[in-house]
Amino acid sequence: MKCLLVATESAEVLFYWTDQEFEQNIKKQYGMSQEESGRPPAFADSINTLFAPIIISCSTMIDRLGDGYTSFSMENGHIYALHQFEECLYIAVNGDGEETYEDLKRKIFVMKKFTEILFGMVTLSSSLLKKELRPPDTEQRIRIWKKLQRLLETYSRLREQDQSFLVEAVERLIHPTLCEQCIEFLERRLVQQMNSSGERAGEEVLHAFILVHTKLLAFYSSRNASTLSSSDLLTLIIIVQDLYPSNLELDETPSEEVDSISAPDIFYTPEPSPIERDSGQLSSDSPPVFQFVDPDVQMAEDSLQTLQLPVSDPMTPTRVFLEATFKEGFFPMMPHSMYCLPLWPGITLVLLTKIPNSQVAMSVYQLLEAFTKLEKRLSEGLEGTAALRSQSPIQELRIRVDRFIRMLASMDILTSQLQNTWSEFKNKAFTRSGPGITKALVPSCRSIKTQLCGVYQQCFAAACMGTNQCLSTTLQERALNMVQEKLIDWKDFLLVKSKRNITMVSYLEEFPGLVHFIYVDRTAGQMIAPSLSVTEGSASELGKGPIAHFIKNKLWSLVAKTRQYLQKGYTTVTLRDGDFYFCYFLWFENETGYKLEVVDIPNLPDDSAPIGMLAWDYYRKLLRYYSKSHQNELVKCYELLTVHLGVVPTEYILQHCSQLARKLWEPSRIPLL
Amino acid sequence: MMAETRHTESSLCSCFFLYDRSKVREEGDLTRAGIYYYYPEQTPLDQQELVCGQLAGVSRCVSEISASPVRLLRLRRSKYAIRMRDDFLWALSCVNDLPDVSMCDFLDQMIDLFCFYNGSVRRSYQLHTQEELAVCWARYLSHLQGGATELHHIFTCLTTIDYTHIDPLLLMKAALILQVCQRCPLVLAGCILHRGRMVSTQMSPELTMKVMVHETETYGLQEQKKPTSGRSSFLATPNCTTTTSVYLTQSELHTLRRPLVDNSASCRSESPKRPLKPRLLSRTLSDTPITDPSSCQMLASSPDSSLSDDASFSLCPSLASTPFRSSVASQSEGVDADESHDHDLANEMLLFEGSAAAGKGEDGEHDQVDDVSAGYRNHSSSEDENLLALRDDEEKEEEGAGQATDIREERVGVCEERDVVLEPMLLYEHRVRGLVLVLLVEPGFETHPNAKQEVYHSSLASLNGLEAHLRTIPPASEIPAVPYTFAHYDRIQNTLTTNMCGRSTGPQDRPFVKATALLHSHFSHVDMLQEAIIRSAGCALYATRTAAQETFFVQQGVPARNSGIPNGQDSAFSLPSKARHRLLKHGVNLL
Secondary structure (H helix, E strand, C coil), X not given: CEEEEEEECCCCEEEEEECHHHHHHHHHHHHHHCHHHCCCCCHHHHHHHHHHHHHHHHHHHHHHHCCCEEEEEECCCCEEEEEEECCEEEEEEECXXXXXXXXXXXXXHHHHHHHHHHHHHHHHCHHHHXXXXXXXXXXXXXXXXXXXXXXXXXXXXXXXXXXXXXXXXEEECCCHHHHHHHHHHHHHHHHHHHHCCHHHCCCEEEEEEEEECCEEEEEEECCCCCCCCHHHHHHHHHHHHHHCCCCHHHHCCCXXXXXXXXXXXXXCCCCCCHHHHHHHHHHCCCCCCCCCCCCCCCCCCCCCCCCCCCCCXXXXXXXXXXXXXXXXXXXXXXXXXXXXXXXECCEEEEEEEECCCHXXXXXXXXXXXXXXXXXXXXXXXXXXXXXHXXXXXXHHHHHHHHHHHHHHHHCCCCCHHXXXXXXXXHHHHHCCCCCCCCHHHHHHHHHHHHHHHHHHHHHHCHHHCCCCCCCCHHHHHHHHHHHHHHHCCCHHHHHHHHHCCCCCHHHHCCCCCEEEEEEEECCCCEEECCCCCCCCCCCECCECCHHHHHHHHHHHHHHHHHHHHHHCCCCEEEEXXXXXXXXXXEEXXXXXXXXXXXXXXXXXXXXXXXXXXXXXXXXXXHHHHHHCCCCCCCEEEEEEEEEEECCCCHHHHHHHHHHHHHHHHCHHHCCCC | CCCCCCCCCCCCEEEEEEEEHHHCCCCCCCHHHHEEEEECCCCCHHHHHHHHHHHHHHHHHHHHHHCCCEEEEEECCCEEEEEXXXXXXXXXXECXXXXXXXHHXXXXXXXXXXXXXXXXXXXXXXXXXXXXXXXXXXXXXXHHHCCCCHHHHHHCCECECCHHHCCHHHHHHHHHHHHHHHCCCXXXXXXXXXXXXXXXXCCCHHHHHHHHHHHHHHHHHHHHHCXXXXXXXXXXXXXXXXXXXXXXXXXXXXXXXXXXXXXXXXXXXXXCCXXXXXXXXXXXXXXXXXXXXXXXXXXXXCCCHHHCCCCCCCCCHHHHHCCHHHHHHHHHHHHHHHHCCCCCHHHHHHHHHHHHHHHHCCHHHHHHHHHHHHHHHHHHHHCCCCCHHHCCHHHHHHHHHHHHHHHHHHHHCEECHHHCEEEEEEEEEEEECCEEEEEEXXXXXXXXXXXXXXXXXXXXXXXXHHXXXXXXXXXXXXXXXXXXXXXXXXXXXXXXXXXXXXXXXXXXXXXXXXXXXXXXXXXXXXXXXXXXXXXCCCCEEEEEECCCEEEEEEECCCCCCXXXXXXXXXXXXXXXXXXXXXXXXXXXXXX
16 A cells, blocks of 8 residues: 655645555545545545645644654554655655655655656756646646656565665676676777767767666766766666566566567557566567557546556657766756667666757756855845855856856747846846845745746756657667677576576585675665575575565665664664574775774764665765765775574674675776776 | 642653544634643643644544554654544654654553543543643653653653662562552552652552552652641651552453452452451462352352452443442542542542532532533433533432432443543552552452551551661662663563663763664564664664563773774674673673
């Protein structure tokens, strides 16, 4: 019984996702109460009615007491998590005991991350975000909701199944030779060729990487590209998994459904449940199937069940907004195009390109930042020239906005609204008759910001991506073929390797009693762990069935527990739990591998962002915090989690842990670039 | 009315309220009508209405979606333990970072305490004004947060005397006194307290906790008022005994009575001449009651058979016609005569029914009482719970006849919300300066020809002796400092042994308290967890638990520098052996 919804302060539901159980539960409640009037109300209305008082109470509490709700726990174990981002309230509910408050909070932050990746700086303006999340047009709304709902479901599936999404770090295929070859291939052949081609329509490939299921085989960034953050990379993997899901459980037992769709170019109407459909599609050995929506699909008002989305043509890029650091500074949401080219089922080539006009995004961000600062100073009561310390910055800002508007005009971008708002602002700020640079300017600052976001939306929003604005199909096909050719002999090996990347077998002799471990290099955002497959078809060293499931569940809950301790400042945790002994260590090293002394790490409040790297990079903050006391060193952060049999004496367990840390340090040196 | 709430400097609770939703149903109803009690009492009414209205409203909405009451409601800067029962909603919020489990326990204790001394909440608010009952809430609140250390709040455990610095013989002596008392007629179980701390008890930890409130309160009052006022001289007399009416749940009563089959059978019979089994000084296994069928039959035919241990306490109104009714009625009169000068509130409540029926009710309360008694009369026939619906003005005149009926009804059982039935009992208290003997006794205790005398005389001398010994024990501050801190929590007895006692929680103890709080709530959520070591830069804590106990241990002093990497030489991992070694001399065996 799960639900997640996003609502405005005025209790308008902007987005919701529920599982079937939750939906049935609500319908049952409402079905009974409304039987007299005949038809039960639409589900969306029921959701609205049920949650409206909670949402309104939340904003009342914030207004009057300055303290909003963060969670409710019920006697029957239901949990509600609430989090307010700007003017949007996110509520996540769990009623089946599968998720804790921390999980729900994480899901909320992941949802927030999805909106940022999909809408970019539009999320900075609440009024525009509302329109993006809940477009007035029904069909559009269904499309965007369906997309987000599927992303959430994909995320939840990965978090439950995949260790790399459990600890939120990228898992790489451990095969140094092949890895190196591929990187070289991506660099010398693929990216170079594409960027020198005339068919790239002004786009420039910045990053290229190959995924085998969720695991990274090779990653290449071009020289003038900014590094791709772990948070963005993990989110992109979710997007790829959403497009080409790999459901391991069904992967090994091809069903009849698979055969029926295995022929290329077949048109078919997808099943209502995306997972079933997706697994079917994936398990086939055929090239990707192009799917279109059945033209006869009935469109019902507000009913999401009846409309299936067209699965996009793989040649059509997805617009994503990624973080970038240039010499000009840090830019959180720069527009990129993402091409997901399926090489074979389970293996995908991903290209991230810089699109033309992206300098507009940079200017928008810089101006937004300047106006935010101005607004903050003004509302703090600093008036006149003090608001900007001296006269020059506000004059400079004026010049910058004027220049920006001229630049937009030269690019044929509609700016009349921005121009109007700007001249209003100028009238107020710079003329004698106006109030001058005072607190009264705050609303004008806000409307300028909204207009800037509007320009950004106009230029980069996914909806206005022109069909012709992308790498040409032939160029994409050429790239696809090149990589296919390169990897054709490795294909089967890679698919098996991705399931048994490293196995416990190789560690058992050296570490008797060790059951499982996870090693994470937080600086690079990468993890190493023995495969932990608990599906029926593939037996791991843990065997299959209940024991493997038990250990998996134990591992998942222990990771959650160590995060709670880490949140309160504890970097070492050992637990004897039933028949197992569990250890967790977090430590810092400098570049040469010298272990640095542990310091008191910040104590975070309960409602702070979840510890991890996907939705919010806790470890980057931690490293920055630690680096303050180590100014002239490059600090690295590592984590090790181990599960031992409880009968092993503690001395040996600790000895194992330190040996393991030393041993695993080596493979993590494989260069990423 | 004894009133002043003792506000301890280290106030733990930041907000507590009781809200009655049934009072705010219509559009025009004011939120304030539903607020029965709000702490801090000086909070502006607007603020009270805002908090109560919002929290109650949101709780109701959420509980409708989930079809379950809310237990915990968290805000960014505060959190509330919630209890929703019928139309009532209690909320409690604490200032410091108390674990969720502890806060919920705290709230439950509050509610339990109220019911213990006042009976059903709904009924109490029909019989008494909000102001009167506000004093009760304030008292329980100040009792629960007063005195004890932060560690005690984390474990919500009983405050005991420091067992590590007391001659075990004294404890045995205390236990013996209780056993002797238990042999006296109509006595169920007892507990000995010294200066507000528990010395020995025969009751469950929950019950002991409840019993302690009354004692702590009177002890505190006695200390305050020593030099003046007639009342204190009354309390200071060496033979000061009091009885207070209290209410027990069926399950509490059931466990209390169960081990006493032989005793209760012999003592509760109204003829003391009946041959008794020889009284044993202490109960052993050989003393297990032999239930012979004849005595069972005898019990069944005896008038108060429903009081026998494992009979299911049926609430059939027919019970009301047993002769027991008259005995209770006379008992209440007896209390009236003997102790009318005792201003204890709980006593007053018992008095209330008698005195009000006799026309002593004061001003506004008068009508209310009439209504309620009328309600109760109707209640006996219809067995309807909703007293409000049954207000019947026409039956007002029948007050005289109502007296017995009221009490009979009370005897039958005050039907508490959710079918929790509360049985009235008496709390006997005998004070010798700082030492108090508290006994839970059957309602017939007051009227029994010699029960009170017997208890008094069999315990007086030993109590005096015990008090003299306990008085000489050095105060906690003289405990020598040791290079470690530990806390040992007994989950069965709900007691805490720690060498942090007596010291106020200083900055050096902060890390220990914080880590202990975290691990205690971890232990309470994960059954399989047996042992844990957690370490930050400044503090390494070792914790271990079994089904019966939890132990927490830190080594004081600056921890050795470490890098946080796995290292067998690390001092943190030697904590388990150190704890085992060090705690042996505190009587804690971790082997």
